[in-house]
Every structure is written in structure tokens, then in C-alpha cells.
Amino acid sequence: MHYKQLIWLGVLGWRGNFRGYNTGIKVKTDMIEWHSKYELGIEDIDFQHHFFLNLINRLANELRQSDNLERQNALISELSAYARFHFISEENIMFAAGYPDFIEHKNLHFELLDQLSSRTNRLAIQKSDTAGVDIIDFLIDWFLHHTSTIDRVFADWMRKEQGA
Numbered sequence: 095m096h097y098k099q100l101i102w103l104g105v106l107g108w109r110g111n112f113r114g115y116n117t118g119i120k121v122k123t124d125m126i127e128w129h130s131k132y133e134l135g136i137e138d139i140d141f142q143h144h145f146f147l148n149l150i151n152r153l154a155n156e157l158r159q160s161d162n163l164e165r166q167n168a169l170i171s172e173l174s175a176y177a178r179f180h181f182i183s184e185e186n187i188m189f190a191a192g193y194p195d196f197i198e199h200k201n202l203h204f205e206l207l208d209q210l211s212s213r214t215n216r217l218a219i220q221k222s223d224t225a226g227v228d229i230i231d232f233l234i235d236w237f238l239h240h241t242s243t244i245d246r247v248f249a250d251w252m253r254k255e256q257g258a
């Protein structure tokens with residue numbers, strides 16, 4: 095089975111469990127597994143992306159097991175703090191390398207953090223399970239797309255720049 099199908103089944107299974115009913119889908123895994131396509135070849139960024147993926151998996155797993163809002167908010171705070179750290183770190187690497195699309199990339203990071211913040215506030219205010227699902231959907235989409243497409247543009251530029 096293709097890993098994307100596993101991810102999709104994982105998300106469906108997580109939703110089913112979280113909302114308290116059974117989707118009837120046999121879920122093989124509810125984790126997003128690290129894949130070589132996520133490797134950018136920049137050691138610090140790859141290390142942080144790997145950590146970030148593990149954090150998303152842990153968040154999804156613990157949210158599934160707990161309906162304690164305080165606990166959910168604590169987990170999401172940890173993740174938001176790490177996302178902020180990671181983006182600053184990535185931006186510093188880009189700036190130091192003289193990346194010409196630095197500002198555009200930084201703006202994308204800002205938009206992602208802004209969206210994460212809106213969703214986190216919704217979870218804190220609404221006390222609804224859909225807000226938690228919404229955050230997980232958003233994070234998975236963010237990881238699968240931003241880190242493996244937009245960040246790759248920078249990695250490709252860096253490789254050319256270094257003549258590798």
C-alpha cells in the first residue's frame with residue numbers, strides 16, 4: 095500500500111476514534127512515517143523536520159486518547175513553540191546563505207503560524223473535538239506540502255549555489 099493511503103486511513107481512523115464512533119476502517123497505522131522524499135540534504139533542517147513530524151504524531155496520538163482540553167492545549171502549545179523555533183532557525187540559515195526568496199519564504203512561515211494560532215484559539219474557546227481534528231488536518235497538510243515542496247525549492251537553490 096502506498097504511504098499516502100496509509101496516512102489517509104490514519105487520519106480517517108483518528109477522526110473516527112476521536113469522535114467516539116467507529117468508521118469501520120481497518121487502520122494499519124495512524125502515524126505519518128518519515129520518507130526519503132522529505133530529506134532536503136541540509137542537516138539541521140532535516141533534523142528539525144524529523145523532530146516536527148514526530149511531534150505531530152505524538153500530538154495526534156495523545157489527542158486521540160484524551161478529551162482533556164487543558165492537556166490538548168498544552169500539547170498544541172508545545173508544537174506551536176517548536177514550529178516558531180524551527181521557522182526562525184530555517185530563516186537564519188536562508189538569510190546567512192543569501193537566499194533571494196528569503197522574504198517570500200518568511201512570509202509563508204508567518205501565514206502558517208497565523209493559521210495555526212487561529213485554530214489553536216478556536217480549540218481553546220470552542221472546546222470542540224472538531225477544532226482538534228482541524229489542527230491535525232492542518233499540520234499534516236502543512237508538513238506534507240510546505241516541507242517537501244517550498245522548502246525543497248530552497249534546498250535545490252542551496253545545492254546549486256554550493257556547486258554540489
Ligand SMILES: [Fe+2]
Nearest residue numbers: 184240244245
Ligand atoms: Fe519553510
